Amino acid sequence: xxxxxxxxxxxxxxxxxxxxxxxxxxxxxxxxxxxxxxxxxxxxxxxxxxxxxxxxxxxxxxxxxxxxxxxxxxxxxxxxxxxxxxxxxxxxxxxxxxxxxxxxxxxxxxxxxxxxxxxxxxxxxxxxxxxxxxxxxxxxxxxxxxxxxxxxxxxxxxxxxxxxxxxxxxxxxxxxxxxxxxxxxxxxxxxxxxxxxxxxxxxxxxxxxxxxxxxxxxxxxxxxxxxxxxxxxxxxxxxxxxxxxxxxxxxxxxxxxxxxxxxxxxxxxxxxxxxxxxxxxxxxxxxxxxxxxxxxxxxxxxxxxxxxxxx
Amino acid sequence: xxxxxxxxxxxxxxxxxxxxxxxxxxxxxxxxxxxxxxxxxxxxxxxxxxxxxxxxxxxxxxxxxxxxxxxxxxxxxxxxxxxxxxxxxxxxxxxxxxxxxxxxxxxxxxxxxxxxxxxxxxxxxxxxxxxxxxxxxxxxxxxxxxxxxxxxxxxxxxxxxxxxxxxxxxxxxxxxxxxxxxxxxxxxxxxxxxxxxxxxxxxxxxxxxxxxxxxxxxxxxxxxxxxxxxxxxxxxxxxxxxxxxxxxxxxxxxxxxxxxxxxxxxxxxxxxxxxxxxxxxxxxxxxxxxxxxxxxxxxxxxxxxxxxxxxxxxxxxxxxxxxxxxxxxxxxxxxxxxxxxxxxxxxxxxxxxxxxxxxxxxxxxxxxxxxxxxxxxxxxxxxxxxxxxxxxxxxxxxxxxxxxxxxxxxxxxxxxxxxxxxxxxxxxxxxxxxxxxxxxxxxxxxxxxxxxxxxxxxxxxxxxxxxxxxxxxxxxxxxxxxxxxxxxxxxxxxxxxxxxxxxxxxx
Numbered sequence: 001x002x003x004x005x006x007x008x009x010x011x012x013x014x015x016x017x018x019x020x021x022x023x024x025x026x027x028x029x030x031x032x033x034x035x036x037x038x039x040x041x042x043x044x045x046x047x048x049x050x051x052x053x054x055x056x057x058x059x060x061x062x063x064x065x066x067x068x069x070x071x072x073x074x075x076x077x078x079x080x081x082x083x084x085x086x087x088x089x090x091x092x093x094x095x096x097x098x099x100x101x102x103x104x105x106x107x108x109x110x111x112x113x114x115x116x117x118x119x120x121x122x123x124x125x126x127x128x129x130x131x132x133x134x135x136x137x138x139x140x141x142x143x144x145x146x147x148x149x150x151x152x153x154x155x156x157x158x159x160x161x162x163x164x165x166x167x168x169x170x171x172x173x174x175x176x177x178x179x180x181x182x183x184x185x186x187x188x189x190x191x192x193x194x195x196x197x198x199x200x201x202x203x204x205x206x207x208x209x210x211x212x213x214x215x216x217x218x219x220x221x222x223x224x225x226x227x228x229x230x231x232x233x234x235x236x237x238x239x240x241x242x243x244x245x246x247x248x249x250x251x252x253x254x255x256x257x258x259x260x261x262x263x264x265x266x267x268x269x270x271x272x273x274x275x276x277x278x279x280x281x282x283x284x285x286x287x288x289x290x291x292x293x294x295x296x297x298x299x300x301x302x303x304x305x306x307x308x309x310x311x
Numbered sequence: 312x313x314x315x316x317x318x319x320x321x322x323x324x325x326x327x328x329x330x331x332x333x334x335x336x337x338x339x340x341x342x343x344x345x346x347x348x349x350x351x352x353x354x355x356x357x358x359x360x361x362x363x364x365x366x367x368x369x370x371x372x373x374x375x376x377x378x379x380x381x382x383x384x385x386x387x388x389x390x391x392x393x394x395x396x397x398x399x400x401x402x403x404x405x406x407x408x409x410x411x412x413x414x415x416x417x418x419x420x421x422x423x424x425x426x427x428x429x430x431x432x433x434x435x436x437x438x439x440x441x442x443x444x445x446x447x448x449x450x451x452x453x454x455x456x457x458x459x460x461x462x463x464x465x466x467x468x469x470x471x472x473x474x475x476x477x478x479x480x481x482x483x484x485x486x487x488x489x490x491x492x493x494x495x496x497x498x499x500x501x502x503x504x505x506x507x508x509x510x511x512x513x514x515x516x517x518x519x520x521x522x523x524x525x526x527x528x529x530x531x532x533x534x535x536x537x538x539x540x541x542x543x544x545x546x547x548x549x550x551x552x553x554x555x556x557x558x559x560x561x562x563x564x565x566x567x568x569x570x571x572x573x574x575x576x577x578x579x580x581x582x583x584x585x586x587x588x589x590x591x592x593x594x595x596x597x598x599x600x601x602x603x604x605x606x607x608x609x610x611x612x613x614x615x616x617x618x619x620x621x622x623x624x625x626x627x628x629x630x631x632x633x634x635x636x637x638x639x640x641x642x643x644x645x646x647x648x649x650x651x652x653x654x655x656x657x658x659x660x661x662x663x664x665x666x667x668x669x670x671x672x673x674x675x676x677x678x679x680x681x682x683x684x685x686x687x688x689x690x691x692x693x694x695x696x697x698x699x700x701x702x703x704x705x706x707x708x709x710x711x712x713x714x715x716x717x718x719x720x721x722x723x724x725x726x727x728x729x730x731x732x733x734x735x736x737x738x739x740x741x742x743x744x745x746x747x748x749x750x751x752x753x754x755x756x757x758x759x760x761x762x763x764x765x766x767x768x769x770x771x772x773x774x775x776x777x778x779x780x781x782x783x784x785x786x787x788x789x790x791x792x793x794x795x796x797x798x799x800x801x802x803x804x805x806x807x808x809x810x811x812x813x814x815x816x817x818x
Contacts, residue, residue, distance in 0.1 A: 050736075
């Protein structure tokens with residue numbers, strides 16, 4: 001278990017280094033004059049930005065050679081100083097605290113909701129393979145997973161916010177505001193995790209030890225609770241780490257649609273405005289989030305199945 | 312014995328009072344498209360001045376006439392070089408410090424050195440004098456008060472500035488003060504106790520920035536928002552049919568136009584520019600994309616800019632035959648594929664635009680199709696808004712579709728002076744200037760008498776209409792949607808002040 005934690009710490013360090021270099025290189029490689037872009041990000045599309053751009057260039061040292069700028073940027077990162085946003089002027093840590101908070105609430109609720117929806121349906125489907133629950137959930141999963149989050153979100157707004165008036169269509173502040181965006185992401189996640197759970201449960205149902213448990217005369221709920229759940233949980237939990245990718249990608253779209261001031265929304269604006277510290281900060285936050293989720297999944301799998309892994 | 316007033320009645324009365332108290336304390340939910348990126352007045356000052364958190368020295372009424380802001384009156388010396396602004400008695404900032412001439416002078420001096428529009432005024436010095444602020448100019452400039460309406464000149468308390476010398480919080484002098492600010496999307500306001508004027512009708516305001524136009528429409532329809540600014544044209548019809556909503560539409564002084572590089576061999580001939588203007592189908596474009604054919608621009612300035620729109624000027628209109636004739640006169644002949652050519656080179660260029668305003672890319676695509684009909688091949692490129700000033704600077708811009716705001720300073724002379732000076736500007740002319748126009752503009756800048764200005768304005772507009780360094784395409788509207796729960800909304804076409812303090816809950 002110590003090896004697991006050590007491996008993830010090493011991965012985190014690598015993420016910081018790679019993200020730091022890549023962000024700088026990629027943003028600088030984008031076309032257009034960065035000073036002009038930053039000025040447009042600060043003052044909007046109505047302002048005269050040519051003079052402002054010259055001030056920005058001087059202020060940020062954008063006329064220095066690229067290697068010098070990369071060195072300064074990496075040096076700051078090594079000192080764990082994320083710097084200030086070149087557009088808003090606020091420290092990156094302060095911006096991230098607000099935005100990461102919003103994104104964590106959103107993704108956390110989406111994950112919890114998806115765990116309440118997906119695996120239970122998968123369990124029922126897997127216990128009776130080929131039954132109506134199995135076929136219906138397959139159809140539902142295909143439809144929900146193939147709809148992009150943007151379309152799904154709009155459909156949910158139309159049904160729950162406009163027709164039924166239960167939840168607000170956009171905004172961030174109360175749990176009611178989070179309901180629809182979390183549901184949008186949760187449905188996509190649940191679609192796949194229900195199929196993974198279904199396959200895992202179906203595999204367990206075919207094992208000899210389960211047949212024996214039933215032959216022994218154990219009631220079905222006891223069989224499920226004692227034998228099926230823990231064995232089927234391992235693939236589902238390991239798949240959660242991969243689902244984090246869907247979450248991170250979906251969060252960008254959902255935040256823009258529902259007006260949530262999260263990391264995804266901030267990243268999009270930062271790239272357009274060539275705000276390198278902000279791009280770096282948000283990419284680091286997302287990368288490290290992924291590492292944390294992977295580490296948590298590793299530990300949970302280890303707890304579920306403590307048998308040493310065969311090399 | 313029965314108590315004189317039954318206990319049940321008292322309980323119900325208290326409950327009703329509490330509920331009505333709660334209803335009055337319910338915040339007014341305002342939704343708009345502007346995000347609060349950074350707290351610097353030069354960047355997001357317009358949000359604070361529109362929401363009446365901070366004030367400028369001068370303000371405007373809904374007809375565009377200058378009215379009192381923090382300054383109740385102003386006057387100029389005989390030679391026009393010294394302006395005196397008298398500050399309002401008893402004005403205090405939200406931290407209870409008084410609004411003194413010294414604080415105002417300090418703020419304005421800082422703004423003068425920045426990159427906002429106020430730096431274009433020929434200021435020689437700004438000094439406090441008792442309760443007056445005296446601004447000395449290096450040459451007469453009649454439009455000075457109009458420049459003091461711009462949001463970059465909002466007056467903030469000294470406690471707004473942190474140790475780094477930058478603005479760290481907004482401590483203004485308006486009827487509302489900031490209760491909490493979560494950039495970039497949320498701001499909560501409450502009535503400022505330091506406000507000595509008429510008490511605002513609504514005690515708390517919650518502003519939410521929602522960038523997607525469709526989402527704003529949904530928030531208006533579902534009743535989640537009480538006041539929503541800036542609707543997309545396609546949503547307006549649907550919202551008008553909703554019995555709970557009150558849709559107000561105001562024509563705003565914003566023109567969408569083609570910024571032409573008149574130094575390029577393609578566009579240096581004025582006949583070519585007139586031909587392009589005659590090839591545009593402005594009515595069709597505005598009817599379909601903006602849902603209002605009245606927005607077809609017949610000249611550069613819309614009617615909302617009093618004095619700058621000349622009703623007698625022959626309007627720009629579509630005439631394909633005339634367009635083709637003008638192009639032929641300029642030496643362009645159709646090639647084998649229908650595209651015009653001259654000296655073996657085809658009439659082909661890139662039309663640059665940006666998506667910050669969602670209607671610009673569709674309008675650019677429509678223009679591309681319309682120009683094709685006279686044999687001009689335009690390629691549409693949608694980029695970032697900063698690319699147009701960047702290409703203007705290095706001279707590689709061919710043509711851009713831009714949206715130009717003429718109310719940055721309420722007197723259009725401000726924008727005109729900058730846009731068409733020698734060398735042009737980010738959003739004005741490229742490769743074109745007219746000595747006559749520049750002389751007229753300079754004289755107008757020093758003339759305050761409207762009767763003396765009128766013939767000069769007419770002549771200036773006529774020059775722009777004839778030379779077409781910027782080819783006007785459409786004018787603009789602003790749609791504001793209020794739930795019938797609120798009353799007292801007034802729409803400011805110059806978008807300087809949204810009048811939140813005069814909004815009340817409908818009984």
